[in-house]
Amino acid sequence: MIEHNLLEPDMITEDGDFVINIGPQHPSTHGVLHLKVWLDGETVKKVEPHLGYIHRSIEKMCESLSYRQYIFSTSRMDYLSAHINNQACALAVEMGLGVEVPDRAKVIRTILAELTRLASHALWWGCMGLDLGAVTPFFYAFREREFINDIMEETCGARLTQNFIVPGGLMADIHPNFVPKTKELIKMFRANIDEYNQLLTGNVIFQQRTQNVGFLSKEAAISYGTSGPVARASGVSCDVRKHYPYDAYDRVQFKEILGTTGDSWERYVIRIDEMRESLSIIEQLIDNIPEGDIVAKTKQVIKLPKGEFYSRVETARGELGVLLVSDGGSTPYRVKFRSPNFSNLSALGHIAKGSKIGDLVAMMATLDLVIPDVDR
Amino acid sequence: MNAEELKQEILAFHPSVVFDEGGQFVNANIDAADVLTLLTELRNRPAFDFDYMFCLTCVDYKTHFTMFYHLRSLTHRHEMVVKAKIADVNAPAVDTVSHIWRTADFMEREVYDLFGVKFFRHPDLRRIFLDENWPGYPLRKNYEDPNMIEL
Amino acid sequence: MGLGSYISTVFSSVKSLLSGMKLTGYYFTHHKEIVTQQYPENKREGALILPERFRGEVTMPHDENNEHRCTGCQSCELSCPNGSIKIITKQEVQPDGKKKKAIDTWVYHLDMCTFCNLCIEACPTQAIVMGQEFEHSVFDKKKLKKILNKPDSKLKAGVE
């Protein structure tokens, strides 16, 4: 019998404990996360997340939307990887329909997804600095992020919630400026990652703050169902792009970066390295966008056959799964979004036990939580 | 293990499992009363070693509820789905698996919150998104919200 | 901890701090790197250029004869995920005596719109397009309910 139970006894909490509520309005919870924290002086005894402040029941909403419409609502879940969310939804519908997406659409989707990942990681980097008390990184990160948003705006028409994907392909072709601007971005971003390292990664205060705190062991990472950079920092090979390639990921070469220790520092470094990998993925694809259609022919009213369809993508935060249960009608019978943040957040209580309150903030930053994705 | 081997292995120790034809994953149907024994075996037998639960949810089929357990083995890289049928629609309940996979803790709380499925022996079964005294369970098909506006 | 490593720790720490200060110092002295723009001045100066695909609001272009392309088929209304479009149709008597469905008012609830572009995708006659206007703030919410077809406008001839 293997011992799987990671339920360690919580540190004993008493009535007289110093309990503080971090959030729902707090500068470092990035939204409306509410953490109830039991403290012993500065040391965290127990963390209990209270969720639901931005619960909109997107899953229920999707039950009344058609297969074309439900895609847009998922942009509002993980708004920092809106494009990737849309991609997951479209993949589920395409799987049900059995349509083959044209090559051109696949490649463009992949490039846009990687741009989204870059933008998301850039924002995360800025916020990471902000949470640790350095304000300046935030502005440097936004410089790059704005550039990516401008590229998105030109092609998709929107900066954040693009909704550029339709079942079977894309809404429109790319803008003529897309390719040159993306190339410019690659050049600029590479140089700026060095700046990131100079300002924050190399800084001794930053290293002291993140190293050797917030350990998440490999077993715990698996058991808590974490995914994305959080799990990879603990050495769990879980990149969906690698293991279950979708769209054009099977035609690019990239490394899945794995950590060993699983502390806050490792989670930080992995995201920085992932930015470089994303740049290399874009670089491989940007010159090889095949000619052809951008959308496969589908009926105006899409009806999926009866059954369950599960699609998954790697968002900037981990594995997003979309479970579509269809009863043969024109709207989904039940939609379940397996959001990466929900599982990652569940590990926070485990990670934060026994750390200092300042490190709790750093850990939340390295988990890269987006609360609308947790609550849905 | 490929899909056929998985089915054979599971049937060898748990003959009551019924497999769906086709589908994306290996779909094992089982009654909710037996699901904990099946899942424990799937986790513990080294041949299966389903150590990663990537999705846990519930579907309201009006006549019954079905719990969906999406499992993956990170060592063997195989996946399967266990569907547990809960026949009792008035007081649905199933055993918790949160002691096997810690991620199930939050996911079961979510299902309890939105579907009203009770989980026996769950360490901390409270509503996760909604208020404790919210009337009804929103993701059930018969849920009616008086404030909802039909567009 | 030996004295040597103690001292080298101190020096490498100071060096890492100074390299960060070098970067901020560089930006402090190089004002050309400033990326922020002045709004609304940048509109006058022409620095604010919205791309042609920018989704600001749904508009219905009318030509010089006050004619639009909307047939009142309600595809957009059906495709809208959050009900921000309401189309009221009327029966119009054609010159040949036949009755035909035509548009009466095209009601657009800007306050509910998420700019998802699905209505424009769905429109079979390209009657509606996304406009560039993005300054939608008003003091009265009622002003966000807009009627897109102009008074006395007609369907352009030849659009089916």
Add this chain to the structure above:
Amino acid sequence: MITLSEIAHNIHVKLSGAITNETLLSITEMAIVGIILLGSLVMLSFFLGYMERKVAAFMQIRLGPNRVGPKGSLQIVADTVKLLFKEGLTPNASDKFLFNTAPYIMVITTMLVIAPIAYSSGFQIWDTSIGVLYVSSVSSVSVIGILMAGWSSNNKYSLLGAMRCGAQIVSYELSIGLSLIAIVVLTGSLRMSDIVMSQADGWWIFKGHIPVLIAFVIFIIASTAEINRAPFDLAEAESELTAGFHTEYSGMKFAMFLLAEYINLFIVCAMGATLFLGGWMPLHFGADNAFNHAMDYIPGFVWFFGKTFFLIFVIMWFRWTFPRLRIDQLLNLEWKYLLPISMINILLVTIIAIFGWHF
């Protein structure tokens, strides 16, 4: 050339002509000095606020305030007016007396500390013989204000922030004191004017070899911690404790904390400039040469404020570059690094002073 001390002297002569009573004369002069001091401190904190915003903006590749007044210079005035009009909220369950007193204690202590600082040759409010001791002892009273604010707010964040601040200031007092003693040992006097005059043939930072340089660096680090500025702003720690000890303050009471913070910033930098960089003393090398005479043409207060604002800029530079330390690291830095180093350093400085090895 008219110097500030001559102006002060002329005013004194005029006043003593008008008022013959000795006591009344000094009371009048005190009132004048007090009013000038208050006004100039408010102006100073306005300027520092503006400077901080602009420095931050340029380091963060943005433009900073630029709407109110020329280049946004009146923005801080507008903000102050806004704060004046805001409601000064007192939480219901707070200790109202302590809550309302704390900001005044903060401001009063900082204003007291300003007294012995020498702005220019002979231009000083109070040239006391214990100048350095006075500054270091009175400035540590401000921790009481912070503890009062944190305790009385009846807010857990405030309490945590205040406790952090108490631990921090008590620790860093030590190394700030030791680095001040280094200069006192070298000059042999606690009097501010003596310290400045001792640097007539070169500033201590140049004359005192490496030990004084180390003392200077420790002074800058410790004083940054002393005045609760990033990277040592644990008492406020926006991302952890929302606003730390002044979470519950609003309106003018909040502005007082801000005022105290900026005046404190000015004071520690003025102390650093006086002790290590020669105060109002122009840049001199050696005893009597052409370079020294050329430097003498720049008035003393320009030297003083130039040096002070240079140090202020450096501390602002720190703030907008570094992330914050954790509380245990903060105390580690003091007790494991700064304090041992400054203790050895004081030994070296004493040896230098005894043997007269400094230039």
